[in-house]
Amino acid sequence: MRSPFAYTPRNRPLQAASPGAAVAYLGALLVVAFLYSNPLVLVAAGAAAAVAGRLAGARGAVRAALWMGLTLALLIVLVNALVVDRGETVLMRLGDWPWLGRVDITLESLVAGAVIGLRALVAILVFAVYSACVDPDRVLRALRPLAGRSALTATLVSRLVPVAAADAARLRDAAALRGPGAAAVGRAALARRLLAGSLDRSVDVAATLELRGYSLEAPRARRQRRRSRYDRRFHLVGAVVLAAAIAGKVAGADELHTYPTVEVGLSAATLAVSAVVAASGLAPLRRRSRRRARAAARPGRSVPTLEAGGV
């Protein structure tokens, strides 16, 4: 079974963009998540990442990231509420706990935990969309001139992960198929066997890389890739988000105080930054050509496609 976070090639703008453009766009959302604590801006960044993922066809990755992120966020809220006793609005008094001492659940500690959890959720969403929509091969090849050995190691690892996952599944099956009279196989023995097998596998994969000429130093000029027509859009949106975030930060858009009482700023600057960040989620939207849109509006007429022999 494939991981929902595995890269899947799709004919969508985010996948077609060059790695630099995609990283600039998604990186801007990540910067917002770490730059801001205001929940409204964080929600806007999370919404933007989720919408971008959906528009890029990574529905499974977004769903899995939401599930993981919300679970983690709840855990953070819970732990923060138990270990932080600051805040004036006490919601529950839970008495003395071993190691923790006196535990009071305050509204402020819940909100502070929720902000941290929300930030973690946004980061997970952004990484999930990146993982599912940005071709790791292109990223690694872009990095190769800058850090050849690191790129080689990363390439080897990125290929070994699915191979090792398949090997592990096979080993688990073989363990389940052992007769009841055979020696039982524990997790440690399986892990040892998997490790030994992975070493052999890594040799095979490394041999293949060698045969593909990975050790050769290619002329730099010829490595230039053609840019995607979406590159400018993603660079532009990333730059706008980053500029708005920095300007907003300077203008006080990130107003939030959690202790001793919760104060959430909802100034015009906050609303503006949130609106810009949220709207950036539409960047991967594929715009239909006018001709195609007109044809779709007129029933009974279709636009020839390449598959159908059109030009």
Added chain:
Amino acid sequence: MSELAIRRGAPPALAIEGLGYAYPHAERPALQEVSLTVAPGEFTLLAGRSASGKSTLLKAACGLVPHFHGGEVEGSVAVAGLDALAAGPGELAAAVGYVAQDPETQVVSTTVASELELPLEMRGDAPADRARAVEEVALALAIPHLLERAVDTLSGGELQRVALAAALVTRPRLVLLDEPTSQLDPVAGDELIWLLRRLNEEWGVAVLLAEHRLERCLAAADRVVAMADGRIGFDGAPAEFLGWAQGVDPALETPAARLFSLAGLEPLPVGVRAARRALDSAGAQPPIETGAKVAYGATNAPPPPSGANVRDGRANAPITPVPHPGKVRGPRSRPPDPTIFSANALWVERERGDETVDVLRGIDLTIRRGERVALMGRNGAGKSTLFRAAAGLLEPVAGKVEAPAGIALLTQNPGDYLVRERVADELPGPAGAAALAAVGLEHAADADPRDLSGGERQRLALAIALAGRMEGDQLPGLVALDEPTRGMDRGRKDDLVGLICRLVGGGAGVVVATHDVEFAAAFASRVVLLGDGVVIADGAAADVLSGGWYFATEVARVLDLPGIVTPEQGAAALLSPEADR
């Protein structure tokens, strides 16, 4: 160098002179005094038993030996004029492509298009040149529809094609293939061989192909090189090779050659077409009646067909009766009933890429004790899924699957079962000892599994699956083997047929999923053919394996007689009195 080499000054695609090589810490050399020249545009078949040095020779030709594996080397290797012992595999990549046996470790990129583009990019080709080369190789190998697919969503056959495309995308002068058809069904295997031949003819690529199933590719080859113990035992034309194999190593004979050999006919044919032509020109018409009239295993062989070119004494010599496994009867201490496996309206679905597909679609199948069943079908037809459902690894979405007397399943990689360093540690106690005895490995209790031969490791893995599922020395009802002959030479396949007979003799039913029609003909009493998740043929092995084209033995394709699938049956048919009339 053959006539094909005369290409006005072009250096040979491969020139090896006095090559000797030993892997690091190896007790004996893998290659000794190997001298071989492959001309540009030549299609050379590399034959030989397991561990005869075929794979090492291929690795030496692409630079992996000694650059990647280390070890001691002597002699010289030149690929398209490049010194392979001085240049590494990366430098040689433009001149030679290499496709290994396991396609899973031969792809290093996320998508097919990236995989094909990688060697060109590493070489520094311009984007436009890369795009054209990728498009052309994809078209040549009929995989343009796969270009945008993620490699981890491809089937084994698709991966093998992608690996071949990646090896060919740089337009190398020489392509090396190490048993590329071992994981392919007969249809895909034949397609791959003829694709190689077409690329060889149209692109002028020299091909050096190591293969065990010689009947698949002998007719496509210009030349055969046979390895034995790290040396070249034979180097010559395919027809001459058959004569050499007959005298020196009969395990390398093709079924059609063995048919002619047993029937005392000459010349030995290199393929189905040659065999048919030889029979036509010799006027040797096998009886048109059905196989029921064939004097199977006849000891008093009649005179040879008139007009046949018969070697002295061969045709009049009695054919040694070869007992078909169908005639083998072992001790049957259990009552005869019985159904040991049943699937009723069985539906199983699995995830493939982003979607869920029905792999088994309403299968009805019953297997009884004492049956030897070959489960066949194309890659992805549902064979392994049926086994996994029977063993409880997969839950059916509808229908029922039962193996009331127990099932021992050996999956495609026996090594997956071996996790300890001593055989007896894998199989402790009386149950373990009984399982070892059932597979004839009781003598190896103290051995390290890694020191066992490939066939013995397979037996040990089977013993691990059997342990504790036996009542005393009685085997479980069903023993299932999934693709057990991958990478096996004929000697090991014969050993496996012996093991299957032994298991059936012990009271089990045996079902083997296999792509190897010759092996199926050798062991099976019944063949079940799956197609797209449904049973499309189910009958006696002799009937199913003689009634088609792809899922038919070479002898069946030569003689086209119902019920005649093995060389022994075919020879008996040719030598029967009806053949004379």
